[in-house]
Amino acid sequence: MTTMTLNAGEAGPAEDQTANPASESAVEQSAVKARAANTNIEVTGTVGSPFCDDAKLSMRNVNVFYGEAQAIHDVSLDIGRNQVVAMIGPSGCGKSTFLRSLNRMNDTIEGCRVEGELTLDGEAIYGPKVDVVPLRARVGMVFQKPNPFPKSIYDNVAYGPKIHGIASRRAELDEIVENSLRRAGLWNEVKDRLDKPGTGLSGGQQQRLCIARAIAVSPEVILMDEPCSALDPIATARIEELIDELRQNYTIAIVTHSMQQAARVSQRTAYFHLGKLVEVNDTETVFTNPEHELTEAYITGRFG
Amino acid sequence: MTDLTQTQVRERIAARLASRHRKEKLFRGLGIASIAFGVLAVLVLFTDIISKGASAFVQTDIQLQVTYDPAELGIEQVDEESLAWANFDGVIRAALRERFPDVSGRRDKRELYSLVSNGAGFELRERLQNHPELLGKSETLWFNADDDVDTYVKSLSKSEDGFLGRTSEQKAQWILTLRESGELKKRFNTTFFTNGDSREPEQAGIRAALVGSLFTLLVTLVLSFPIGVAAAIYLEEFAPKNRWTDLIEVNINNLAAVPSIVFGLLGLAIFINFFELPRSAPLVGGLVLTLMTLPTIIISSRASLKSVPPSIREAAMGMGASRMQVVLHHVLPLAMPGMLTGAIIGMAQALGETAPLLMIGMVAFIVDVPHGVTDPSTVLPVQIFLWADSPERAFVERTSAAIMVLLAVLITMNTCAVWLRKKLERRW
Numbered sequence A: 001m002t003t004m005t006l007n008a009g010e011a012g013p014a015e016d017q018t019a020n021p022a023s024e025s026a027v028e029q030s031a032v033k034a035r036a037a038n039t040n041i042e043v044t045g046t047v048g049s050p051f052c053d054d055a056k057l058s059m060r061n062v063n064v065f066y067g068e069a070q071a072i073h074d075v076s077l078d079i080g081r082n083q084v085v086a087m088i089g090p091s092g093c094g095k096s097t098f099l100r101s102l103n104r105m106n107d108t109i110e111g112c113r114v115e116g117e118l119t120l121d122g123e124a125i126y127g128p129k130v131d132v133v134p135l136r137a138r139v140g141m142v143f144q145k146p147n148p149f150p151k152s153i154y155d156n157v158a159y160g161p162k163i164h165g166i167a168s169r170r171a172e173l174d175e176i177v178e179n180s181l182r183r184a185g186l187w188n189e190v191k192d193r194l195d196k197p198g199t200g201l202s203g204g205q206q207q208r209l210c211i212a213r214a215i216a217v218s219p220e221v222i223l224m225d226e227p228c229s230a231l232d233p234i235a236t237a238r239i240e241e242l243i244d245e246l247r248q249n250y251t252i253a254i255v256t257h258s259m260q261q262a263a264r265v266s267q268r269t270a271y272f273h274l275g276k277l278v279e280v281n282d283t284e285t286v287f288t289n290p291e292h293e294l295t296e297a298y299i300t301g302r303f304g
Numbered sequence B: 001m002t003d004l005t006q007t008q009v010r011e012r013i014a015a016r017l018a019s020r021h022r023k024e025k026l027f028r029g030l031g032i033a034s035i036a037f038g039v040l041a042v043l044v045l046f047t048d049i050i051s052k053g054a055s056a057f058v059q060t061d062i063q064l065q066v067t068y069d070p071a072e073l074g075i076e077q078v079d080e081e082s083l084a085w086a087n088f089d090g091v092i093r094a095a096l097r098e099r100f101p102d103v104s105g106r107r108d109k110r111e112l113y114s115l116v117s118n119g120a121g122f123e124l125r126e127r128l129q130n131h132p133e134l135l136g137k138s139e140t141l142w143f144n145a146d147d148d149v150d151t152y153v154k155s156l157s158k159s160e161d162g163f164l165g166r167t168s169e170q171k172a173q174w175i176l177t178l179r180e181s182g183e184l185k186k187r188f189n190t191t192f193f194t195n196g197d198s199r200e201p202e203q204a205g206i207r208a209a210l211v212g213s214l215f216t217l218l219v220t221l222v223l224s225f226p227i228g229v230a231a232a233i234y235l236e237e238f239a240p241k242n243r244w245t246d247l248i249e250v251n252i253n254n255l256a257a258v259p260s261i262v263f264g265l266l267g268l269a270i271f272i273n274f275f276e277l278p279r280s281a282p283l284v285g286g287l288v289l290t291l292m293t294l295p296t297i298i299i300s301s302r303a304s305l306k307s308v309p310p311s312i313r314e315a316a317m318g319m320g321a322s323r324m325q326v327v328l329h330h331v332l333p334l335a336m337p338g339m340l341t342g343a344i345i346g347m348a349q350a351l352g353e354t355a356p357l358l359m360i361g362m363v364a365f366i367v368d369v370p371h372g373v374t375d376p377s378t379v380l381p382v383q384i385f386l387w388a389d390s391p392e393r394a395f396v397e398r399t400s401a402a403i404m405v406l407l408a409v410l411i412t413m414n415t416c417a418v419w420l421r422k423k424l425e426r427r428w
């Protein structure tokens, strides 16, 4: 699988060569054909409908660099209000990088540079006067590996409201904590042990705790980077249900490795390939009738 | 690649199994041997020190009936001035003469007077100062015996005749008489814990050095911990990674390897010659030891900051915490046990350090217990060094006893370190 990605990687504009003959002999015949075909495909622009009318987040010509290496090439995309947009693509294609540039989490990485026009409700995310603290309160994030603080369940959820000074009284804070846990579907399981450490919960519960923590500051957008990849199917199903409910109030961008998950939770799907945005379409279109060859190759499991 | 059958593979694995097990056994054996060697070394060290030093915790005392005779003292009333030149030694001598009335002749009397430590007069003065109503009355008191007497009495328990040393036959006779009647006893050596240094072994104590060490360590801790932790946090969490921070990092690592005496020379040049701070003071000692322990604390603090999982930082940052809040709320609490451990190891090093302190004059002969960080004082390891150098036999056991006190302080500190780590450590 990785060799395929690599070979496809050489299909950049600089060098356009055929697949490595040494590894060819070892692989199944049909796959070889598919790969040889993919290798020669050059991604020029994005097919489908990357833009929408009521955009909450809008990105234009985004390029992201890690030092000299470019991880995102000229990506333009809109994320509509109260919409779930799924980002799919093979490992290392830049999904996380792109997602993290939406709330400037990339600022914390040494040598990472983001270029392009990114706006949240029409305001520049990378504007010179933008303070990342309120920005991250508006654009929350849930990570791949559940990462609750080594503090009590209550303190985990109360942390955001506390540092942003959202609750003025203890009762108000209690209410925020309870509401957030309820919305994350965790309240009934933890209401009797709010003072117990959050790290003592099961993986799925921890991830829901992280979601509760993120929504406790009433963000407008929630970014999720493979939130279920470390969870079992039952926990995954619960999170998926949750995402569907959260859509009423939040705009969600979710990176996922599971195409079923993308199909279940999202309205639009964006397919990334080697740092480029290949195709954006309604989720249904992407999975039933993809426009781009690479998308089709990916969703039919020919690589990824 | 040749295709191996499953049987062939299994045979090859089985063939190497014996040698793998042998290697594992050998490795375990080596581990146990090295631990055994370490334990043995520690045991030998402790037995040696304890066998030599334990006897210093008891001291031979002599009971005398003293009379605060105004005529003998040469005073009429108890006030500051008369106490200053009152003849307390005379009172002690009179008491000794009374106990052994047969002794006559100047030489014999001098011999008799040397039974009791010549610090006994000071003790009497203090007693009369605190209880002026005793003037003209008499009472029975215990006094420290002279160190030669002490050495002889202690040697009696080892052999029948004992080690006479500078003690004459006649003196030995008196000692045995007193011992017989219960007027001479080995009692707990409080002097050792209440006095400062002295030329007379029986009056020499560890107090001044212990207090000096504590003051010095206090200065070191108060300066090096906050500075070290702040430097580590800045370097680890805020500083950009460029050539300058690389240079600083290399230099910190180098400083950790600089011989401690160099820090002493530096302290002499800067703190004493340039800033003209007092010599022999815990303040200067603490400053020098701060320079010495800073690299240790910075390095261990950075290591414990590094060990905080990045996912915690990401989580806090993703919530919109500022860098400062990430550090204060999340990273520091998790790194604190490691930092404290590093600090205590640094302090333990500082406690045992002698060479740099010799350079700044802490080797002086200090009798008084220091009352502040600018008072002249000495420290435990220097005191050990001084006593080890003294010719009197009674200082041998005091040297070992001082080492025991130093080790006790060290063990206490390390126990605190373990306890603190256990208490503060949180799992994630």
Ligand SMILES: Nc1ncnc2c1ncn2[C@@H]1O[C@H](COP(=O)(O)OP(=O)(O)O)[C@@H](O)[C@H]1O
Binding pocket: A066, A071, A089, A090, A091, A092, A093, A094, A095, A096, A097, A098, A109
């Ligand atoms: N911190 C980083 N420093 C340098 N390169 C990075 C860093 N993070 C990711 N990359 C590179 O950027 C590319 C995209 O990575 P990523 O966004 O993590 O992909 P994905 O999430 O789609 O698997 C990869 O080639 C990866 O090697």
Ligand SMILES: [Mg+2]
Binding pocket: A095, A096, A097, A225
């Ligand atoms: Mg990723």
